Amino acid sequence: MNPIYILCVEDEPEVLAAVVRDLAPFEEKFPLEAASTAAEARRVVREVILPRGKLGVVVCDHVLPGEDGVSFLIALQQDPRTASARKILLTAQAGLAATVEALNRAELKHYVAKPWNPEELRAVVRRQLTDFVLEQETDWCPYLTVLEADRIAEKIRQQPLPGDG
Template structure:
């Protein structure tokens, strides 16, 4: 099965570890990849995630060594394979200009300010991954126990009823 991945980009190791820890409940269904720079993230997306599956959610810090988070997101949005990917900016210091670029050119899905509330991070992740699977997946059953079951159920119930063959 092609699995849907979560990508976290954050240069401070402790912060990265905390984000991954908060997202641990999703790991069973959505493998998590963690990287420290945008450069490394590009490589991971190209060589690790896309060959095996798809990228459902990218959570990025803005200020990173080298390429910044917003420009990485714009790059993701420009590519066919990662256009539907939901993008979250998790940062303390993205200026107005960078945020505008992120919204307009990378279809930013959510802005989380540091320090974040773990429950909020989990709720946002759950909501955005639900959006993503509703948009891209036909078999929704594998996600019923982790994501927003109400919305997934609604979609399954509103489709035509299958008959037995």
């Protein structure tokens, strides 16, 4: 099975460590990659994630050295291989204009303000991963334990049995 990756982009090492720590419970099923700049994140997507699996969720800061988070998310949206990835902005400071741009051009799914509540961050990531899995995968059972079990179970029930139709 090709793994579905979570990618975190944050330039402050201590903050990145906290995000990674908070999302560790998902790693059982969803390997996590971390990058400190948009350029590095692009490299990770190209050289690590896409050769092995898919990009499921991106948690990205906006204010980064060099290219900013929103323009990185837009670039992901424009690439057919990563367009379906769910994009989350985790930031202390994205102006209204940048956020609107992310909404319109990168299909931003969620905006989490710093400092964040870890439970809330996990809930957001869990929902987005669930959406991604339901949309992109056909076998949902392996994810029941880490994702929104109710929604996955409901979806499994609605599936036509092999004998139907």
